[in-house]
Amino acid sequence: MALVSGPGRGGSGGGHTLPEELHLYIDKHVHYIQTLDTRKDEYEYWLTEHLRLNGLYWGLTALHLLGRPDVLKREEVLDFVFSCMHEDGGFGAAPGHDAHMLYTASAVQILATLDAFGDLETRVCGGRMRIGQFIASLQDRKTGTIHGDKYGEPDTRFIACAFMALSLLCLLPIINVPLSIRYIQSCANPDGGYGSSPGAESHSGQIFACLSALSIANALRTVNTDRLAGWLSERQITSGPGVGGLNGRPEKKEDVCYSWWVLSSLAMLSRRHWVDGEALKRFILSCQDEVNGGISDRPGDMVDVFHTVFGVAGLSLLGYEGLEEVDPVYCMPRSITRRILGK
Amino acid sequence: MLEKMAKYSNAEEWADIVPIPQDDGPGQPLAAIAYSDDYVEAMSYLRAVMANNEMSERALHLTEDIIRMNPAHYTVWLYRSRILFATSSSLPAEITWLNTIALKYQKNYQIWHHRHTIVDALNSCTGEQDFLSQMFELDMKNYHVWSYRQWLVKRFDLWEGKGELEAVESILERDVRNNSAWNHRWYLVFGRGESCFEDKERVRREVDYAKEAIHLAPQNQSPWNYIRGLIRQTKGPAALSLASFKQFASEFASLDDPDNVTSSHALDLLAEILAEREGDAADAAKALDLLAKKYDPIRENYWKYRKSLLVGQGGVKAAA
Ligand SMILES: [Zn+2]
Numbered sequence: 145m146a147l148v149s150g151p152g153r154g155g156s157g158g159g160h161t162l163p164e165e166l167h168l169y170i171d172k173h174v175h176y177i178q179t180l181d182t183r184k185d186e187y188e189y190w191l192t193e194h195l196r197l198n199g200l201y202w203g204l205t206a207l208h209l210l211g212r213p214d215v216l217k218r219e220e221v222l223d224f225v226f227s228c229m230h231e232d233g234g235f236g237a238a239p240g241h242d243a244h245m246l247y248t249a250s251a252v253q254i255l256a257t258l259d260a261f262g263d264l265e266t267r268v269c270g271g272r273m274r275i276g277q278f279i280a281s282l283q284d285r286k287t288g289t290i291h292g293d294k295y296g297e298p299d300t301r302f303i304a305c306a307f308m309a310l311s312l313l314c315l316l317p318i319i320n321v322p323l324s325i326r327y328i329q330s331c332a333n334p335d336g337g338y339g340s341s342p343g344a345e346s347h348s349g350q351i352f353a354c355l356s357a358l359s360i361a362n363a364l365r366t367v368n369t370d371r372l373a374g375w376l377s378e379r380q381i382t383s384g385p386g387v388g389g390l391n392g393r394p395e396k397k398e399d400v401c402y403s404w405w406v407l408s409s410l411a412m413l414s415r416r417h418w419v420d421g422e423a424l425k426r427f428i429l430s431c432q433d434e435v436n437g438g439i440s441d442r443p444g445d446m447v448d449v450f451h452t453v454f455g456v457a458g459l460s461l462l463g464y465e466g467l468e469e470v471d472p473v474y475c476m477p478r479s480i481t482r483r484i485l486g487k
Numbered sequence: 488m489l490e491k492m493a494k495y496s497n498a499e500e501w502a503d504i505v506p507i508p509q510d511d512g513p514g515q516p517l518a519a520i521a522y523s524d525d526y527v528e529a530m531s532y533l534r535a536v537m538a539n540n541e542m543s544e545r546a547l548h549l550t551e552d553i554i555r556m557n558p559a560h561y562t563v564w565l566y567r568s569r570i571l572f573a574t575s576s577s578l579p580a581e582i583t584w585l586n587t588i589a590l591k592y593q594k595n596y597q598i599w600h601h602r603h604t605i606v607d608a609l610n611s612c613t614g615e616q617d618f619l620s621q622m623f624e625l626d627m628k629n630y631h632v633w634s635y636r637q638w639l640v641k642r643f644d645l646w647e648g649k650g651e652l653e654a655v656e657s658i659l660e661r662d663v664r665n666n667s668a669w670n671h672r673w674y675l676v677f678g679r680g681e682s683c684f685e686d687k688e689r690v691r692r693e694v695d696y697a698k699e700a701i702h703l704a705p706q707n708q709s710p711w712n713y714i715r716g717l718i719r720q721t722k723g724p725a726a727l728s729l730a731s732f733k734q735f736a737s738e739f740a741s742l743d744d745p746d747n748v749t750s751s752h753a754l755d756l757l758a759e760i761l762a763e764r765e766g767d768a769a770d771a772a773k774a775l776d777l778l779a780k781k782y783d784p785i786r787e788n789y790w791k792y793r794k795s796l797l798v799g800q801g802g803v804k805a806a807a
Contacts (some may be wrong), residue, residue: 190526191557227693240534242562294564333718334673342633343678345670358605374789378708382785394666394708418789 149188150449152433154440166429168459169437170466173452174212178205180449196238197228199409199449204257206453208477209460209468218258225251226267232281232294233274245282246291248275249305256312257480267305273465275366276315288323299340300331304353307360308424308474312484316360319435325363328354336371348379348392352405355412359473364412373415379429380405380419386422386442399441400431404454408472421462494525495532500545500715506531507538526556537566551584558592563599571605578609587619590625599631603638612643612797614651627658633667634733635676651675658736669709685723693717696726698735705739705750715756732762742773751782768797 155419183189192199200221207215228235228251233241235251252275255264264271274346283290289298290306303324309321310316330342331354338354351372373374373414379390381398389398391404410416415416431440431451438447439455460470469478495501499529508531512615531554536546550567553560571581582605597631606612616639641687653673658668676693677683684690694717697710714732721727740751748754754774761771779790 187526191559194557194562196559233580235564240562241560242565244561295568296599296604333670333675334720335712339670340634341637343674344639345630345667347630366546370792377786379788380785382783393628394712402614418786418792420787422784424787 150446152436152438152447154431154433154438154445154447154451155443161166163418166426166463168429168432168466169432170210170404172437173432173439174210174215174437175454176433177206177449177452194237194241197225197235197247197250197254198237200224202453203252204254205476206456207450208451208469208480209456211466211468214482218260221258222256222260222263222267225254229271229477230267231400233271233276235280240395242293243278245279245290245302245305246292248278251275252309252312252475253476257476257486259480259483261469262311267392268304271316272313275314276318279310280319282306283319283324285320285323286436288327293298298435300328300338300350300357301340301353303328304356307357311360311473312481321361323362325358325366327452329366336368336373336375346375347389347395348376348390348402349406350411351376352409352436356473357410359412364368367413369413373410373413373418376406376410376413377415377418380424386427388420388425389442390419390424390428397442398427400428400439400451400458401441401454404458404461404475407458408475411461411472422476425459425462425464426456428453431455490515493528495528495549503533503802504532504535504612507534526553533563533566537562541572541612542693543572546570547574548577552741554588558595558598561597564597568604572608575631578605581605582609582614584805589622589792590718593622593629594627596631599635603635606639607642609634611640611643616641616645616654620654625657627662627665628667630667633671636671637678638674640678646675646679659700663703664709666709673713677720684781685725687725690717690721690727701739707751708752711750711752711756729760731765732756736760740774742770742777745773745777745781748777751778754778754782762797771797 148437156353180199190417202424204221207213225235226424227239227268228237228241228247230243232234232243234245234246235247236243237247241247250307255261261272267272271284279290282293282299283289283306284291287298289300291298292302299460306319307316307321307324312320324380328338331338331340331344333339333346335346338351339345339347340350344350356369358367378394379392379402381387381391386398389400390403391398392405407416407419407424428439430456432438433447435441438449439452440447441451456467457470457475461472470476471478471481474481495504496506500591506528509527529549532549533553536543536549548571549709550563550570553563554567557563570576571578573705576791582602584600585598585605589602592598592723606615607757619632619636626632632720639645640651652672654656655668655672658665661674662668676689694714697717700707700710717787718727718729736753736757739750740757742757754777758771758778761767761774775790775797779787779794783790
């Protein structure tokens with residue numbers, strides 16, 4: 145899936161004024177995602193190769209949430225996913241790229257979404273266990289943190305990636321879950337939020353990651369719910385052009401992707417109603433390119449598949465009519481996580 | 488396409504290498520692409536040298552060339568650091584080169600992971616603080632840079648007397664709303680262990696600093712959060728009570744003058760203080776109503792919830 149941005153811009157940046165009554169241009173977005181891979185003649189297509197497997201997950205998830213799960217050809221998607229797999233069970237962003245936690249999680253999410261764990265075993269002998277062992281090898285047995293790859297670089301995001309992938313593979317117990325939970329707790333800040341490592345500034349993306357991992361491990365009781373949810377609800381912009389949108393940190397600009405991370409975090413804490421859902425809906429809808437499809441980070445900027453999936457997922461979480469329900473923990477269709485996890 | 492290539496295929500130095508073209512996996516036809524020929528060519532040579540695990544000067548130059556075109560290609564960075572160590576290349580020279588790349592590609596995080604690896608191996612942080620100041624000139628809230636800075640503090644023991652606190656203060660002087668700087672301050676002052684929270688002198692200094700910042704910009708949430716953190720975490724001889732901030736909060740939010748509240752955060756803190764005492768519950772409710780209706784209506788549901796805690800708990804318990 146190409147990560148090329150544009151060509152269109154979200155909202156009024158396209159040179160036309162937005163209609164009074166905003167709605168989601170489902171067919172336009174489907175078409176936008178569908179045609180991303182035909183844009184190989186653009187330099188940016190190749191410069192974003194290091195994100196290709198993530199991009200495939202974003203595009204596929206968006207299509208499922210938009211109610212068009214069959215747009216991408218299953219066999220072609222699987223061919224690409226397996227071409228990114230390494231001997232050791234990890235996945236790289238594209239063929240020839242090193243294995244990394246971020247892409248391994250995307251690969252497992254794609255396989256889960258396509259009900260392809262059977263294909264995994266057929267194509268790769270002992271594939272499921274191999275992936276599990278790759279992930280387990282990245283856990284620091286002293287601190288519980290999870291590294292992105294064999295070269296180090298710990299980040300709370302990778303704990304979420306590991307927990308998501310392992311739980312979907314029904315392999316969570318092969319790592320030391322309580323140790324990772326303790327590590328996440330050590331990243332809690334006085335404001336109730338979490339950062340990328342102990343002491344690092346609270347950041348909505350990292351908070352999503354920590355809450356996702358804690359939800360999967362059934363450990364949300366370790367969170368100071370009211371304090372964190374209070375901080376998250378303060379992320380909503382109350383005035384100016386970005387009103388209704390959510391930001392990632394205090395005094396930062398609103399952004400569709402942060403809107404998802406904040407909203408899904410609040411949903412995991414059962415506090416979704418602590419932000420103004422109608423205002424947020426309007427903000428996300430105003431970031432659409434209503435001519436060519438796609439959603440941008442904020443009105444006036446170029447659209448891309450990353451903000452498209454998080455915009456659609458945010459609307460789904462807000463109960464937007466006509467969208468499939470999203471699972472706030474996995475950012476995947478709820479029907480799929482329910483099928484796999486049985487809950 | 489090959490005939491368009493020049494830089495590597497025409498070079499004597501690379502004559503022994505057979506470039507490996509792009510293969511985007513099965514099912515992905517090799518498109519006839521019109522994208523940058525330089526990048527295509529460099530990548531095809533990279534695949535070839537990586538396949539041989541070549542550790543050489545020329546491979547190092549090749550990674551530099553590719554990183555300049557596409558610094559987000561994480562595999563190139565990993566390969567580069569392996570070459571650096573295998574060939575015992577100059578690490579200070581690497582840092583100098585890295586500076587130009589970091590200033591050019593601010594959003595890239597591979598650069599910072601790489602820097603971390605190199606500086607750790609160098610075992611010296613000389614010049615790092617100066618370089619970080621340059622980075623902050625471009626973006627004072629860059630998350631990667633702040634995370635790296637915290638690592639430096641811990642790795643090289645820069646907690647005190649090494650210019651860190653001064654650096655934070657100078658950033659806050661320019662932008663008192665920079666939450667990243669406030670976070671770094673907290674990390675410096677309290678990050679070394681629990682005993683810091685019992686240090687009366689230290690805590691008093693921090694309270695004064697936060698109060699002064701609030702006077703400059705009452706609606707800035709960072710110093711208010713800082714004060715709340717202090718109230719919660721200080722202990723022993725340095726312990727601070729919530730009630731001791733009543734007068735300070737009232738400077739910015741008074742129930743006697745509900746039309747002239749200058750800080751919703753002050754009103755929030757005042758509500759929490761009032762909620763502590765059963766007799767003040769009605770006033771706490773008044774403060775929370777003001778927030779829900781007038782000063783922060785977008786979060787109406789949150790303030791209602793806070794109010795429900797007052798009633799539900801017999802008027803004695805505030806939200807955490
Ligand atoms: Zn964004």
